[in-house]
Amino acid sequence: MSPVQQFTTRDVAPAERARYWNDMADLRYAGSRVEAAYGEFTGRMWSWNIGPLAMLRPRTNPCRVLRSPLPGSEHNLILHLQSRGHGSYSQGTQTARLEPGDAVLCSTGEPYEINLSHHETLVVEFPRELIERSVGALDERLVQRLPGTSPSLRIFHDFLLSLWQQGFREEHHLGWEEEVARLFAGMLAMALHGADFEQAKRAEPEMASRVRAIVEARLQDPEFSVLHIAEACAISVRAVQKVFASMGTTPSAYIQERRLTRAGEKLLAYPEATITQIAFDHGFNDSAYFARCFRRRNGMTPRAFRSLR
Numbered sequence: 001m002s003p004v005q006q007f008t009t010r011d012v013a014p015a016e017r018a019r020y021w022n023d024m025a026d027l028r029y030a031g032s033r034v035e036a037a038y039g040e041f042t043g044r045m046w047s048w049n050i051g052p053l054a055m056l057r058p059r060t061n062p063c064r065v066l067r068s069p070l071p072g073s074e075h076n077l078i079l080h081l082q083s084r085g086h087g088s089y090s091q092g093t094q095t096a097r098l099e100p101g102d103a104v105l106c107s108t109g110e111p112y113e114i115n116l117s118h119h120e121t122l123v124v125e126f127p128r129e130l131i132e133r134s135v136g137a138l139d140e141r142l143v144q145r146l147p148g149t150s151p152s153l154r155i156f157h158d159f160l161l162s163l164w165q166q167g168f169r170e171e172h173h174l175g176w177e178e179e180v181a182r183l184f185a186g187m188l189a190m191a192l193h194g195a196d197f198e199q200a201k202r203a204e205p206e207m208a209s210r211v212r213a214i215v216e217a218r219l220q221d222p223e224f225s226v227l228h229i230a231e232a233c234a235i236s237v238r239a240v241q242k243v244f245a246s247m248g249t250t251p252s253a254y255i256q257e258r259r260l261t262r263a264g265e266k267l268l269a270y271p272e273a274t275i276t277q278i279a280f281d282h283g284f285n286d287s288a289y290f291a292r293c294f295r296r297r298n299g300m301t302p303r304a305f306r307s308l309r
Contacts, residue, residue: 084222148217153217215254226240262282
């Protein structure tokens with residue numbers, strides 16, 4: 001297992017940032033090139049390897065990413081999971097448009113293009129043989145949106161986030177990397193099967209259940225609001241408010257309640273994660289505001305709540 005590496009454009013002159021980013025990215029994400037959507041590019045990226053898994057966590061302002069195939073890479077796949085922001089992923093004749101919580105699989109054997117808003121993504125490149133036996137018609141699943149409303153994909157998303165928490169630990173037992181790779185393959189297969197189930201279920205969605213699923217998929221996005229729910233369901237804001245009223249709450253109250261509930265679960269389940277990181281991962285840009293909301297709901301601070309573990 002390689003140590004987690006980080007690079008950032010923060011200390012680079014504005015005119016040199018895109019070039020610097022491309023030079024650094026080429027060492028970790030070979031074949032890729034970034035074109036900034038605006039004159040000034042800013043970004044930060046973490047990278048590490050776990051056995052056959054090459055993992056990246058980039059966070060940048062709006063940009064366009066182009067990737068060319070490399071010799072020997074035709075048997076690899078690459079997963080992009082959209083943690084924040086929006087992305088349009090195009091390869092061949094297919095295009096997948098992702099919202100926060102969604103994911104897509106692409107092949108590294110063909111060129112592809114990504115157009116991104118201000119974003120953070122979790123990226124994993126891996127040999128396709130890891131999942132080929134457990135997932136049928138794999139090529140048909142490429143460049144197809146995997147909806148973040150799927151419970152299976154949410155579990156997989158949490159798994160990847162927890163892996164990144166472990167990346168800063170120096171030692172693991174013998175065989176840990178191989179075990180992680182097997183877990184990754186099994187959970188990705190589960191997420192793909194879950195996406196199939198979601199598509200079959202979509203024929204007659206029950207609105208309250210659909211709205212709850214959309215909220216669950218977007219808890220990490222601090223910009224998420226009732227407008228996004230209305231757009232996702234193709235209904236009016238007033239109609240969304242009526243759905244929540246039938247549940248005895250309001251959109252904003254329900255979203256905050258779910259964020260605080262999930263954050264509380266993470267506080268207990270991942271003691272190595274900082275309170276600030278947990279707040280950030282659940283849609284709070286301000287850790288002090290998160291602490292106030294958490295205390296108002298639970299009668300104690302996040303730190304005190306964690307000590308109950």
